[in-house]
Amino acid sequence: LSSSAPFVAVMDADLQHDETLLPKMLAALKAGDRDLAVASRRTEGGAIGEGLSSIRAAGSNLANALAQRLLKVTLTDPMSGFFMLRRPIVDELAPKLSVQGFKILLDIVASGQGRLRIVEFPFVFRERREGKSKLDALVTFDYLGLLVSKYFGDLVSVRFLMFALVGASGVLVHLLALRGSMIGLGLDFNVAQTLATFVAMTTNFALNNRLTYRDRRLTGLAMLRGLLTFYAVCSVGVLANVGVANMIYQSEPVWWLAGTAGAAMGAVWNYAASSVLTWRRP
Template identity: 70%
Template sequence: MPRAAELSIVLPTFNEAQNVPILIELLHETLDGIDWEAIVVDDNSPDGTTEAARGLARQDPRVRVIRRIGRRGLSGACIEGMLASSADYVAVMDADLQHDEALLPEMFAELKRGETDLVVASRKVEGGTIGEGLSKFRAWGSNIANSLAQKLLNVSLSDPMSGFFMIRREKAEEIAPRLSAQGFKILLDIVSSFGGRLRIKELPFTFRERQHGESKLDTLVTLDYFGLLLAKYFGNAISVRFLMFGLVGASGLVVHLIALRLFLVVGDYGFNLAQTAASFVAMTSNFFLNNQLTYRDRRLTGIKVIQGLLTFYAVCSVGVLANVGVAGLIYQDPAYWLFAGTAGAIMGAVWNYAASSALTWRKS
């Protein structure tokens, strides 16, 4: 009977069918002498990642597979993987071969000494480098993201954007209820949620170039990151999802004004008609952005997209009435126009968020 694992390596995956078998083989070579297991948490990849991982699991009891249906996102996958572990120590690393598995034994040894709660593989400490793993543009963006995290959240890590770390499982269990299942920067979420109470060690590593598949980073992920920063900055008083909804709403205002101008100048519409048309353009933009970003874990597909869009139109129409109604109750004097307008906008936003969550993107 195989011994219980003392180290679990959580591998969040989406479209990594080619990389997972290679990584598992590398783990066998690297972790000789350590009782380990790999927990592949796959977001129902269309490329057959789940099937590839299960094929490995049938031959190797060290490989476990979690297939997530109707739930997406790296942070959520990491949380589920960590909570599925019974080992004393849990590592999180990408399955795209960009993280150096050869560092795992040293990370493991650091934790076993008992003086550290979290070991982070850093590209920013002496000896670490981004190597060929990031383009110049992405490296620039990563530096900005690091700086924002350090300044806004008072995070002392040199590389809070790292997705490669190892933590004591009891610490992961302790903080899990406070973590956001959305987003992709689970390490930043963990460290900021502990508020300086973790004993942290950073080790250098070189970020390698991806060999197979495509990067999952895009513009929407950037918005997701800013939502996490704001949520943590305000002490989790406002959920990441609500902040994402608000950021999308702000982008909708820009879309609305551009569309309004086009309808007035190019289309030669009357103002009321142009305003109405621009509102529907903005609502449509907001719906698709929310579907891709804010509710990515409940993303609508197929015919449900049309049904969801119509529901969203209805929700937002009621939101306008709530906005105007609250503002009208407050507006008794022209001097209060700003307060009235702000209160109405907040009421409309809260209604739109609550109703959209319950009706348009309700949990199945």
């Protein structure tokens, strides 16, 4: 978005990509019948070469298969980080793109919903010469979140999916802490429930700070302030949860419907409020 050029190329800086393809990609776009040119390791004539270990190659194959099957992407290599496109396409699709994740090509193609005219160029993925891979478990979670978000038509953001996943893990933490407090510490239920609630909120905060909001990660005193605001936000979320669940149950006494609606209301409140109060943008 910062470029004023009519065409924009994306490639890695670790020298694994074949820079000699750039003129060919540009020529294809200038011809006027293509919107996006992709350098592919998987089309005829392309190869992974020495660029990926056997484990990472297997992971890349799985990621490609998921993208092609779930999002109906026809690219041979949707995981490619080397492509060129018309600048107006960037302007058009930017509002639909995820603010998280690292596979922007897949995001662009999925957001284009089959309207982009694409041409692929084969290339051999070279061995990394500079830098280190950023691939880790957090990136994997981001990718899975992107798949789910695009599969459901961007109805929910990747960040909200991460937040909800952390919240679901908090239920397990809560139950374990509750059981441990009652048996291991000999506390009565009410005290153990209160302690388990704070344990779950603390672990949720830590995971969200590490995973969901890692681009706004809090440290030092800011992390302590963030934890306190997260406690406050989640406390109000409990009230919202119970209030909505009770209101629905009074009009329609179906326990699972009321419980689900209350949990959803609590999750939405916690996400919205913590985004503004706990992990607010600098």
